[in-house]
Amino acid sequence: MARVATAPRATTRGAAATGSRSFMQILSRLLFYLLVLLILLYTLIPFYWAVRSSFTPSAELFRTPVSYFPANPTLEHYRQVLGSGLFRRALLNSTFVSLTVTLLSLLVGAIGSYALGRFKFRGRTPVLYLVLSMTMFPQIAVLGALFTMVNRFNLYNRLGALVLTYMIFTLPFTVWVLTSFFSQMPGALEEAAYVDGATPFQTFYKVLLPLVGPGLVTTGLLAFIAAWNEFLFALSFTQTPDKRTVNLAIFYFSGTSGSQFEVPWGQIMAATVVVTVPIVVLVLIFQRRILAGLTAGAVKG
Amino acid sequence: MSQQIVEPKRSTLLRTRSGGKRTTTQEQAKTRLAWLFLLPTLAIVAFVAIWPLVQTVYQSFTDARLASGDEPRFIGLENYRLLLQDRDFLNSILVTVQFTLITVVFEFALGLLIALVINSNFKGRGLMRTAMLVPWAIPTVVSAQMWKWMYNDTFGVINDFLVDKVGILSRPIAFIAERNTSIPAIAAVDIWKTTPFVALLLLAGLQVIPGDVYEAATIDGANKLQQFLRITLPLLRPAILVTLIFRTLDSLRVFDVFYVMFGNRQNTQTMAIYNQQNIVEFSDLGYGSAISVAIFLIIGIFVVAYVTFLKVEEV
Numbered sequence: 001m002a003r004v005a006t007a008p009r010a011t012t013r014g015a016a017a018t019g020s021r022s023f024m025q026i027l028s029r030l031l032f033y034l035l036v037l038l039i040l041l042y043t044l045i046p047f048y049w050a051v052r053s054s055f056t057p058s059a060e061l062f063r064t065p066v067s068y069f070p071a072n073p074t075l076e077h078y079r080q081v082l083g084s085g086l087f088r089r090a091l092l093n094s095t096f097v098s099l100t101v102t103l104l105s106l107l108v109g110a111i112g113s114y115a116l117g118r119f120k121f122r123g124r125t126p127v128l129y130l131v132l133s134m135t136m137f138p139q140i141a142v143l144g145a146l147f148t149m150v151n152r153f154n155l156y157n158r159l160g161a162l163v164l165t166y167m168i169f170t171l172p173f174t175v176w177v178l179t180s181f182f183s184q185m186p187g188a189l190e191e192a193a194y195v196d197g198a199t200p201f202q203t204f205y206k207v208l209l210p211l212v213g214p215g216l217v218t219t220g221l222l223a224f225i226a227a228w229n230e231f232l233f234a235l236s237f238t239q240t241p242d243k244r245t246v247n248l249a250i251f252y253f254s255g256t257s258g259s260q261f262e263v264p265w266g267q268i269m270a271a272t273v274v275v276t277v278p279i280v281v282l283v284l285i286f287q288r289r290i291l292a293g294l295t296a297g298a299v300k301g
Numbered sequence: 302m303s304q305q306i307v308e309p310k311r312s313t314l315l316r317t318r319s320g321g322k323r324t325t326t327q328e329q330a331k332t333r334l335a336w337l338f339l340l341p342t343l344a345i346v347a348f349v350a351i352w353p354l355v356q357t358v359y360q361s362f363t364d365a366r367l368a369s370g371d372e373p374r375f376i377g378l379e380n381y382r383l384l385l386q387d388r389d390f391l392n393s394i395l396v397t398v399q400f401t402l403i404t405v406v407f408e409f410a411l412g413l414l415i416a417l418v419i420n421s422n423f424k425g426r427g428l429m430r431t432a433m434l435v436p437w438a439i440p441t442v443v444s445a446q447m448w449k450w451m452y453n454d455t456f457g458v459i460n461d462f463l464v465d466k467v468g469i470l471s472r473p474i475a476f477i478a479e480r481n482t483s484i485p486a487i488a489a490v491d492i493w494k495t496t497p498f499v500a501l502l503l504l505a506g507l508q509v510i511p512g513d514v515y516e517a518a519t520i521d522g523a524n525k526l527q528q529f530l531r532i533t534l535p536l537l538r539p540a541i542l543v544t545l546i547f548r549t550l551d552s553l554r555v556f557d558v559f560y561v562m563f564g565n566r567q568n569t570q571t572m573a574i575y576n577q578q579n580i581v582e583f584s585d586l587g588y589g590s591a592i593s594v595a596i597f598l599i600i601g602i603f604v605v606a607y608v609t610f611l612k613v614e615e616v
Contacts, residue, residue: 114338116335168349247440
């Protein structure tokens with residue numbers, strides 16, 4: 001799936017066949033690019049609007065008619081958002097929770113998916129089905145029971161509650177994607193290691209794990225994004241502002257005030273940009289791998 | 302490492318049903334090892350998902366309350382009896398199914414269109430595919446806030462554009478507040494955020510269709526529409542089904558976007574929001590668990606429907 005970019009294209013072959021009528025060709029080409037432009041605008045305009053609003057001073061923001069470009073761009077909203085101790089704390093909380101969950105899932109999931117991807121044994125298929133069904137598990141269905149568990153372990157309003165419960169979606173996902181990476185690897189190296197007298201664990205640790213490195217990066221990144229984006233558990237299992245994740249911080253920015261004039265939309269938009277930019281950068285750097293990881297399970301499905 | 306030495310080893314490694322005593326013991330050892338490697342994964346899954354699920358089912362037959370010292374009493378099917386008469390819950394099912402229908406249909410249609418566009422040969426398709434990843438990657442809460450601001454009835458860009466610039470509307474609409482527009486408005490947010498993901502999944506399916514199938518069809522005189530209906534759609538079916546199942550299950554458990562845009566507003570609660578409110582806000586663990594079980598069953602019905610649909614088609 002990593003080769004998608006160079007794969008043969010679908011519509012070019014029609015062009016030569018229709019031949020002579022060049023006017024129609026140019027017209028259809030134009031319409032096609034118009035469609036491309038429309039799709040791009042549709043996808044990107046909401047981002048433009050968030051960025052535009054984050055740089056527009058409040059006085060200009062709450063005025064009609066709406067101006068489409070900030071006349072006097074300002075960094076004031078960013079200064080306020082990043083100056084807020086609670087928002088910085090939320091960034092830290094989200095980073096800590098997402099990183100911990102990702103590393104734990106990779107640690108546990110890598111060895112599990114090694115077994116699923118490289119071993120043939122009785123019970124492998126049921127386990128694979130279990131993992132697949134867990135990736136689509138509705139988290140709301142266990143909210144009450146998880147709440148009881150969180151209370152029992154005295155984790156309510158602690159980040160540990162999120163680390164524990166986020167495993168419900170990051171771990172099955174990690175195992176599923178890594179299994180497809182493991183099963184794609186050629187068998188020869190592994191056999192060579194066995195011949196040289198390596199134990200299965202040494203083979204995993206010294207031979208296969210380094211090879212599956214790119215897969216680990218991809219999977220880790222996807223798990224990180226999933227944890228970073230989570231809202232339901234964070235909302236339910238935390239209470240005080242100092243335990244909030246960024247999503248909660250952004251939600252509560254507006255959640256309390258009554259009148260729309262009091263909603264600090266400039267700051268909220270600045271906060272959404274601050275949260276979005278790192279993810280967009282990661283996505284741009286790793287886009288090939290993300291595509292491969294995202295579609296790894298789906299295409300085989 | 303020469304090939305001859307590797308060869309015999311390979312047969313015991315990979316051919317599991319080759320017979321012989323030695324192979325069987327090795328197989329058993331490998332099986333044991335595989336389960337050992339899987340143990341941490343299975344233990345965690347059992348701990349955070351399966352055990353809670355069992356507990357949810359059990360709690361749904363009790364009057365358990367959150368953080369209460371009292372021992373929960375077994376009350377049989379009482380919670381379920383109440384649930385069937387609960388207008389708020391029935392309304393939440395309606396809202397959720399309505400939202401699911403709108404989003405799945407539009408996301409699939411738009412996603413297929415975008416996938417077909419990206420799959421063709423033009424300058425900038427790499428850029429376009431990258432742009433598609435961005436809405437997918439940002440948190441739902443963030444996209445909900447972005448759209449909430451754009452929907453703002455006084456200073457929102459959507460009202461400004463439709464009333465002042467284009468003139469389709471005679472007065473601004475409070476899209477989120479008004480009953481008729483709230484569900485389509487929130488569906489539009491989900492469609493914007495998720496269509497690119499659907500497009501990427503379908504694109505992956507399109508790219509495994511070999512090009513020579515189309516060449517043969519062109520030689521046989523099939524036009525573009527015929528090629529699309531007779532070749533693309535049938536060969537894309539596995540990818541389409543996976544995508545539809547993914548999207549339907551996701552939509553049925555929707556929580557974030559509704560919570561950010563509407564809060565707990567009564568007439569626009571989804572199943573998940575009503576459930577969360579009963580558990581967290583009302584601390585009603587027993588009743589909340591019954592709702593959870595009901596949601597689980599409703600989602601299960603959709604899964605079974607999709608799978609049987611797939612089976613029937615295959616015969």
